[in-house]
């Protein structure tokens with residue numbers, strides 16, 4: 001028997017975590033944290049698996065919605081074998097300390113056992129790693145018969161170290177896409193898929209509700225970006241770009257630099273900072289170990305200033321500059337949130353958004369505002385009149401929905417389980433798959449809803 005039970009994520013982009021059971025061999029796919037929720041609310045529901053056998057945990061990539069709850073999972077299941085790619089392991093070392101610090105601030109319950117930074121260091125040492133396209137075995141501690149699972153990671157083209165995960169048990173093949181991108185970005189090459197028929201496909205659907213014509217390829221979107229940026233920079237303004245410190249920071253920094261080198265974008269100071277700068281180094285260090293568009297290119301060679309060294313934000317407006325600041329969705333208290341409050345007042349300057357914004361985030365509010373609007377970044381913040389320019393771009397690290405259908409076309413699954421998308425996205429993907437492939441069984445993942453696969 002093979003079964004699938006979402007314990008987080010499912011029909012939303014949340015604390016992605018899925019439990020698979022192969023004849024008694026329990027495998028967790030991802031261990032995320034919900035980016036918009038706080039404290040215990042942001043963790044997957046580990047209670048759903050407390051009486052089940054859990055033998056291994058595979059991490060698809062180092063974004064918080066896929067790895068952030070790993071320290072808390074390990075508290076509950078200390079003997080589980082954790083495996084990921086070597087690059088994700090290196091990134092986890094940088095990002096897990098961050099998620100533990102954030103949760104510590106949020107959770108004030110006395111009986112909650114905290115995870116210390118020393119324990120995070122120990123946890124990183126416990127994580128085993130496997131290279132892309134190297135098959136390995138996952139065995140169960142309790143169950144031997146028919147329980148062996150062969151596993152292979154495939155480069156998912158999403159961020160450094162990201163993997164699609166192929167699992168095979170008694171000839172039944174399951175492929176979990178994780179977050180996947182079928183086109184190249186500035187640094188990251190496109191995903192690779194298994195060259196075999198898949199029985200069950202667990203598919204992400206982030207852009208299922210977004211018309212593919214609105215998602216230009218990276219190069220075309222770069223040129224549109226340069227044109228709009230030149231309008232601001234040539235008039236003496238500065239541009240704030242909220243980015244995730246992992247992935248979007250590196251790709252946007254590379255993109256801006258290439259545009260400046262080709263003289264398509266006006267030169268100006270570039271500010272980066274914090275965790276993003278540390279992650280830049282991990283990208284450089286791993287440029288030969290993964291498939292890159294240009295493996296010689298180093299982010300460290302780009303001249304950058306550190307925004308943490310600016311004590312007075314007025315500095316940003318003395319000369320035209322571009323500030324790449326996290327967090328990507330301008331979550332309250334982060335650098336991009338603090339800078340945005342100042343930027344919104346600055347007439348000649350602009351905020352450029354470059355990626356996905358979940359509803360109910362300050363980033364979503366900014367994305368949907370135009371000059372002259374009065375907006376409130378959060379319920380508790382004062383109203384601010386929008387004086388700056390706001391432009392929205394879509395530099396996607398996720399596959400367009402037509403590309404997601406191409407994955408179905410190539411892997412020819414009998415079952416598809418849809419994950420990692422809002423209701424509209426899941427609906428579009430589900431009905432499009434059913435329209436095109438009459439014999440495929442499509443189901444939607446939901447927390448606590450077990451799906452019997454075989």
Ligand SMILES: [Zn+2]
Nearest residue numbers: 061063158179
């Ligand atoms: Zn991701």
Ligand SMILES: [Zn+2]
Nearest residue numbers: 063065066179
């Ligand atoms: Zn994700």
